Amino acid sequence: MKITILTLFPEMFAPLHASIVGRAVKEGKLSLEIVDIRDYTQDKHLKCDDYPFGGGAGMVMMAQPIGSAIEAVDPEHRARRIYLSPKGRVLRQERIFSLAEEEHLVLLCGHYEGVDQRAIDLFIDEELSIGDYVLTGGELPAMVLTDCVTRYLDGVLSPQSLVQESFSENLLEYPQYTRPVEYRGLTVPEVLRSGNHAAIDKWRREQAIELTKKMRPDLL
Ligand code: 4FV
Numbered sequence: 001m002k003i004t005i006l007t008l009f010p011e012m013f014a015p016l017h018a019s020i021v022g023r024a025v026k027e028g029k030l031s032l033e034i035v036d037i038r039d040y041t042q043d044k045h046l047k048c049d050d051y052p053f054g055g056g057a058g059m060v061m062m063a064q065p066i067g068s069a070i071e072a073v074d075p076e077h078r079a080r081r082i083y084l085s086p087k088g089r090v091l092r093q094e095r096i097f098s099l100a101e102e103e104h105l106v107l108l109c110g111h112y113e114g115v116d117q118r119a120i121d122l123f124i125d126e127e128l129s130i131g132d133y134v135l136t137g138g139e140l141p142a143m144v145l146t147d148c149v150t151r152y153l154d155g156v157l158s159p160q161s162l163v164q165e166s167f168s169e170n171l172l173e174y175p176q177y178t179r180p181v182e183y184r185g186l187t188v189p190e191v192l193r194s195g196n197h198a199a200i201d202k203w204r205r206e207q208a209i210e211l212t213k214k215m216r217p218d219l220l
Pocket of ligand 1: 086110111112113114115129130131132133134135136137138141
């Protein structure tokens with residue numbers, strides 16, 4: 001899979017070169033391209049944003065640099081072009097599964113008050129939101145989406161890691177424990193050290209159901 005991220009702040013994407021996503025890139029399982037929209041402006045002062053028509057606070061990203069950047073990275077429109085925005089459909093795990101099947105994702109990051117509507121109308125396939133709150137830019141949402149999708153690329157995580165995680169079967173994941181057995185007076189539940197895998201599976205499922213009922217009854 002290839003993910004191309006269009007942004008005015010390429011320096012914000014350092015975290016994607018660390019840990020699991022960073023290793024997926026090093027191992028060639030993910031091709032990651034961070035593109036500076038400013039490289040595509042036709043303005044001699046490298047202008048990429050301007051005041052909103054109709055007034056209002058803040059600045060709006062101009063359509064031309066965005067359009068030129070998208071046409072440069074995806075000339076045949078073979079990619080799924082996504083604009084991260086609070087106006088989009090809220091991203092859920094099932095959409096992550098389907099996005100992980102795509103060959104090429106182009107993620108457009110808005111900043112300031114967002115982008116000129118014509119950039120969306122002319123070049124964007126889908127708007128996605130990471131949640132009902134407002135950030136300063138779409139860069140963190142683009143990193144969230146990249147992280148979630150990369151987990152499902154072949155060979156990135158072991159198949160076992162992807163089974164029984166939160167939201168599989170619409171349940172939150174059971175509590176996890178590791179060594180030491182006792183920490184500040186709290187000990188690991190006996191069943192997890194019993195070696196009785198049927199009992200462990202039963203306990204984990206019960207814990208997942210109880211936790212979901214308490215924290216996310218909507219999932220049930
Ligand atoms: C956002 C979200 C988000 C809105 C104005 C960027 C900001 C600024 N993106 N899910 N929630 N975007 O708040 O995706 O342009």
